[in-house]
Amino acid sequence: MSAPVLLLSSVTREHVQGEVVVHALRGVDLAVRPGELVAVMGPSGSGKSTLLHIAGGLDTPTAGNVLVEGTDLATLSAGASAAVRRRSVGYVFQDLNLLPSLSAVENVALPRELDGVRGRQARREALEALDEVGLAGLGDRFPDEMSGGQQQRVAIARALVGPRRLLLADEPTGALDSGTGEEVLRVLRARCEAGAAGVLVTHEARHAAWADRVVFLRDGVVVDQSGPVAGAESLLSAGGAP
Amino acid sequence: MSIRYGLLALLERGPSHGYQLRAEFDAATGATWPLNVGQVYTTLDRLERDGLVAQDGDPDPDGRIAYRITDAGRRELASWFASPVTRQGAPRDELAIKLALAVTTPGVDVLTVVQTQRTATMTGLQDLTRLKARADGDDGDLAWSLVLDSLLFRSEAEIRWLDHCEARVARAATRRPVTPQPTAPAAEPAGKQGRR
Numbered sequence: 449m450s451a452p453v454l455l456l457s458s459v460t461r462e463h464v465q466g467e468v469v470v471h472a473l474r475g476v477d478l479a480v481r482p483g484e485l486v487a488v489m490g491p492s493g494s495g496k497s498t499l500l501h502i503a504g505g506l507d508t509p510t511a512g513n514v515l516v517e518g519t520d521l522a523t524l525s526a527g528a529s530a531a532v533r534r535r536s537v538g539y540v541f542q543d544l545n546l547l548p549s550l551s552a553v554e555n556v557a558l559p560r561e562l563d564g565v566r567g568r569q570a571r572r573e574a575l576e577a578l579d580e581v582g583l584a585g586l587g588d589r590f591p592d593e594m595s596g597g598q599q600q601r602v603a604i605a606r607a608l609v610g611p612r613r614l615l616l617a618d619e620p621t622g623a624l625d626s627g628t629g630e631e632v633l634r635v636l637r638a639r640c641e642a643g644a645a646g647v648l649v650t651h652e653a654r655h656a657a658w659a660d661r662v663v664f665l666r667d668g669v670v671v672d673q674s675g676p677v678a679g680a681e682s683l684l685s686a687g688g689a690p
Numbered sequence: 691m692s693i694r695y696g697l698l699a700l701l702e703r704g705p706s707h708g709y710q711l712r713a714e715f716d717a718a719t720g721a722t723w724p725l726n727v728g729q730v731y732t733t734l735d736r737l738e739r740d741g742l743v744a745q746d747g748d749p750d751p752d753g754r755i756a757y758r759i760t761d762a763g764r765r766e767l768a769s770w771f772a773s774p775v776t777r778q779g780a781p782r783d784e785l786a787i788k789l790a791l792a793v794t795t796p797g798v799d800v801l802t803v804v805q806t807q808r809t810a811t812m813t814g815l816q817d818l819t820r821l822k823a824r825a826d827g828d829d830g831d832l833a834w835s836l837v838l839d840s841l842l843f844r845s846e847a848e849i850r851w852l853d854h855c856e857a858r859v860a861r862a863a864t865r866r867p868v869t870p871q872p873t874a875p876a877a878e879p880a881g882k883q884g885r886r
Contacts, residue, residue: 491857634823653812653849654842657819662812664805672805674813 451518452479453536453614453645454503459512461498461668472498473509473668480647482613485640487648487656490665496649497618499665503647504616505533516614535563537614538607542622546591546602552578553587556606563610577605580642581635597628604635608644615639615646621655633658693725693733698742698759698767705746705758708734720834722841742766785848789855800859808852815845 461473473495480486488496501507502514505521514521517536521529538559546555556574561567578587581601591599600620607615617636621629629652637658640646648659656662661675700706700714708730715725734757737743742763746756759767785807792798822838 491853637823653815654819654846657812657815657842658823659816662816664808666801666805672809674809675816 450482452481452515453517454478454480454647455513455515456499456503457513457515459499459502459509459514461495461502461507462510471668473502475512476665476668476670478503478663478670480614480645482643482645483640484661485637485646485648485659487650487659487662488665489650489653489656489662492651494665495668496665498668500616500618500647500649503614504537504539505529534559535610536612537616538609538612540600540603540607540615540617540620542619546599546606548591551588551590552583552594552602552605555591555602556587556609559606560610565610573609574605577609578602580608580639581605595628596624597631600624600628600632601635604632604639608639613644615644617646617648619650620648621650621652626654629655693729694737694742695767695770697730697733697737698763698770701743701757701759702764702767705756707750707754707756709754717831718833719837722837737763793859801856804852804856804859808849811845811848811852815842815849818842818845 456476456478459473459476459478460471463470463472476495476499478486478499488499490496498507502509503516505514505516508514508522516532519532521532524532546552547558550558553571553574556577557567557570560570560573565573575584575587578584578601581604583598583601583605586594586598589598591602594602603620604615607617615636620636621632624632633655636646636648640660646659648656650656659675661673663673664671696715697711700711700718703714706714708727711734712725712727712730715730734743738745738757740762742760743757744760746758749755789800789803792800792803818838818841822835822842825835825838
């Protein structure tokens with residue numbers, strides 16, 4: 449079995465509010481391998497978004513380890529951690545954050561240009577990424593000339609352009625009607641089948657059902673999961689368990 | 691669902707014999723509710739007795755008898771399509787009963803009952819979603835796709851209802867602290883995850 453792209457082991461995140469310690473996450477273990485889409489479900493306040501932020505290096509755990517492509521983010525300097533975040537991780541949010549003054553292909557190429565890739569190369573990669581999400585030929589359109597579903601596909605292409613293999617999606621179908629939302633999940637699913645590792649936070653069971661595994665969080669703890677569960681041996685071989 | 695109406699609807703397309711009817715029923719519903727050929731022949735006998743179908747010619751060389759729908763059968767079928775399905779006499783909803791008893795039986799951890807069911811229902815919903823993705827992929831037939839949608843919507847509604855139960859139980863527990871607090875699975879060792 450291939451090594452996980454994302455590995456959380458015994459991740460705990462506490463927030464101190466005055467004298468009270470709030471546990472956003474408590475001892476969460478999660479491994480996501482290439483080709484796998486994992487959905488995270490739970491009531492509001494269960495720690496779903498904290499989990500996603502920690503997985504993407506936007507927040508740091510109070511205890512435990514986060515490995516992205518085998519690198520422990522905690523061992524890196526702030527600058528090096530930001531570089532891993534930028535090169536390995538793509539985000540898709542409910543509000544797409546596409547830049548309205550840039551065309552679709554320019555939006556998708558932007559992260560590669562920030563990686564230091566030359567303009568022409570970045571554009572070529574962006575066109576490939578748009579092609580993969582079914583938007584071939586629409587690269588020169590601006591966001592407001594595209595439907596909600598097309599814009600969300602641009603956001604997915606941007607999240608996966610270049611060598612990025614970890615896709616983190618927070619309610620990516622939030623603003624879309626149900627048919628378009630399903631279309632976005634098909635694209636997410638296809639990107640994962642092509643070798644990406646995906647984590648999808650959602651409150652819609654219908655959307656979570658597209659995942660290989662569904663992890664249920666409650667009060668910061670993984671209470672259960674559906675779908676195939678990695679055995680202890682595979683976690684050990686991946687270096688995840690102590 | 692009565693097999694009677696299923697067979698009448700299939701015979702409306704043209705005369706057919708038992709084996710063929712069984713295959714056509716399975717094709718239309720994706721073999722979700724498979725029939726055995728004995729059920730099909732017993733039902734055909736009753737339909738013939740009631741004058742809703744009639745034998746169509748002599749047995750074929752294999753000895754199989756084809757049946758056709760009669761005018762009385764057509765009227766019966768039309769009235770079936772025209773009337774709503776009532777759930778009277780449907781099997782009891784075991785899950786609703788189980789939850790009702792879980793909240794009133796001392797010592798039962800209701801939240802765990804809810805979660806166990808949610809995981810099972812979600813696993814079913816994942817299976818259905820895979821089938822659906824495949825069915826839509828190969829321009830699959832409309833009848834089967836609609837049957838799948840029905841099962842999908844039902845699973846989704848069940849999960850939504852379970853979420854609702856969980857929220858209601860949690861709220862009730864904070865409002866009446868005298869009720870015995872269920873042991874929160876949250877107190878379990880963190881490493882313990884997986885199917886229950």
